[in-house]
Amino acid sequence: MELILVLLIGILYAAGIYLILRRSMVKLLLGIMLLGNGTNILIFLLGNIIKGKPPIIDPDLKVFTDIYADPIPQALILTAIVISFGLTSFAIVLLKRVYALLGTDDLDDLNTPEEEDI
């Protein structure tokens, strides 16, 4: 399974990079989301994935007696998911605002005024 995940990371990254190199701002945003997912899986993979042993202590016990999944990558990923949601939601609204003002989704249309300044 690890090898499949490794492959998956590669695909997610490649797709993400490809999308952020597009001119469309929506694609840019989707690319960033894919990159984020790829990174999450990369972190997940680092903590030795284990099946069916969540890091939750048995209700009757006070400490773990069996092996359990590493809680640290999980905590990190949880934080990352939430923060990336903050980023994504802000970006989505920003996109809407740009579209409302300029009527475009094309990144190149954004920097034309700047070039005129020069």
Next chain:
Amino acid sequence: MLFTVLSGLITSSLIVPFGRFLKTKWGFILAFLPVLLFLYFTKFVVPIGQGSYFVQSTAWVPSLGINLDFKLDGLSLLFALLITGIGACIFFYANAYLKGQKYIDRFFGYLCLFMSAMLGLVLSDNMLLLFIFWELTSISSFFLIGFNNDQEDSRKSAMTALSITGLGGFFLLAGFVLMGNIAGTYNISELVDKVSLIQQHPLFPLIFGLVALGAITKSAQFPFHFWLPGAMKAPTPVSAYLHSATMVKAGIYLLARFSPILGGNPIWMYSLMIIGGITMLYAAFHSLFRTDLKGVLAYSTISALGILIFLLGLGSKEAVIAASVFILVHALYKAALFLITGIIDHETGTRDLTVLQGLRKVLMPVAIAGFLAALSSAGVPLTFGFIGKDLIYEATLHAAPSLFLYLTIAAVATNILLVSAGFMAGIKPFIGRLPEQFDHIHLPYKSLWIPPLLLAILGVIFGCFPGFVGDWISGPTANSILAQQEVFHLKIWHGFNLILLLSAITILVGTLVFISNTPSHKKLVWIATFEKISPANIFNACAHEIELFSAFFTAKMHNGYLRSYLLKIILFAELLIGYQLYLGGPLHIKWDTLSPVSFYEVTTVCILIGAIVLTIRTSSRLTAVVATSVVGYAICLIFVFYSAPDLAMTQFTIDTLTVVLFVLVLFKLPSFLNLANRRTIIRDAVVAIIFGMLLSMVALRVLHEPTTTDISDFYGDYAYVLAKGKNVVNVLLVDFRGFDTMFEIVVLSIAALGVYSLLKLRLKSSDKE
């Protein structure tokens, strides 16, 4: 000694709030700062003349070897006296000269800063400290030279001066660091004991070259001399200060200070003698053709600096004493001549030698000062210049038998031309018939003409009593350059000998040159035709090329397209990661440690890959968004399989929210346009696939790295015991790392505020344009 350096720095910063005071009639009070410092330093003349020296050390950054080490010996004292003494004259003079100038407070701020930097430079006994002050003089002189910043010429000269001296500074620092590493100390006094260690090191020629480059750029030696004539764009008091006693002498000071450490070997001797020799002849020759008074002085200054470098290169006892005397001689007469030029410029509004004449009738005291300074520069008996020139000839005549003839001829030729230049600047404007246009001129304020007169008279007094100067000032200076104790006694009269004959020839021929050479614009134009291949032009061409290159580079790299920046960053990252992976050697896969694959997982991953492909390929915006969310849900499933229920829940919630938001906000947008051509798509695809492969390899490599689980174990063991929670991930987030989570919430709140305000923002129709 520390306070002498600090006093100027503090005064300079006090001028920021209290600068207005300088514009009142009490502004001259500031000039008492250099006067007081001068008096303070005179107190050391007697003990240092008797052979002692003073040190003071304060730790600053001991771990890096930078300490506030100060040392006052003969050499430092001579320079400290020049800096503060001539500085005092300049302060009084500038106060009158710049009266009514709008930014006089700034001017004095820079001047104070410069004076302290120079004082620090000559007092420091630590190479790195010396370097700091060295750079400080470059920077403060940049502001002084470019003081008339509304003129383009002025700004340009300031830039040239800064880039040349700054360039030299870089070399100097490199030389210092090399030397410090070899000797194991940055303290200059301690370096003197490690001469053999440094000089026998294979890198010695490099060290010498770097330090010498620092010195010759600062002291305007050929081929870096051209910044000095350019720096004449500065207000005249600045030129007088920078080019008589301070800035350009810093290079001389540096070589003098390091001559016990780096000197006494053929590399030192020949390179300095050649550079100094070329400079002194070249610049003295050029001074003949100048029609601008300050131009004449600039070139004669370069020439005088050449003589000093030449003498330090020669390095014999006679040469060193000659250099010590000549530093003082030159500072006195050159400062006087510059100040006189300033008066002439101030009163007549011109510095053109073809126009100026007969001014003695209206500016008598200035004429006397000019006359005396010119005589001293010519080395007429009973002036200090005479002593200086005698010593120079004595030094060249006592050089090695194979050299002395050439050296003497070079010295005599230079001095002949300098006699003419001195007369040109000090006498020419005052003789002859007064043109009508200058009839109305009056003698200016006392504080303008007293300083040059004082300096010129001092030149005569020193000339009449050379023994006194030799015993107390020049002697100790020479002793610190030679790093030994000798007794030098200067005399006016050595009897009829070859030196006297050479002196007489110099003055006679020099006067003849002066009489026969009338400055004219035609000659200036003629000599300017040779400028095409001059170092100045080469430098300017280089500067221009660099500008073109940077414009080209900026246009290429900073083209305003986000994806082009991203592409460059990604390519660079690929290079770095690829190189690092290459260094790590081949990849191994440990098949036995891998976990088995089940049917569900394969299905999930297949859905995932399909969704990714769909995201990339689809031309519908909505499909792309939905496909991305399918990716998220599939990952959610993977989290479920591999014991991360919290992650699965979060991912599920967030993905749903994102899709909802996307659809709510963006459903109005048109479908994607296919904007890229085939080549771009292929290029981007290649870049992206390479990146994905590299990342996969990184993941593979990390997979088999042994990981430590100490921290995880700690959380696992204590989650319930300490925090009374059984879900370790939750406990970790809200308890062990509670603060982090709190800040995360803050970040999210900020994002939420942003989202809310962007949604609520109603732009007026006029803002939409």
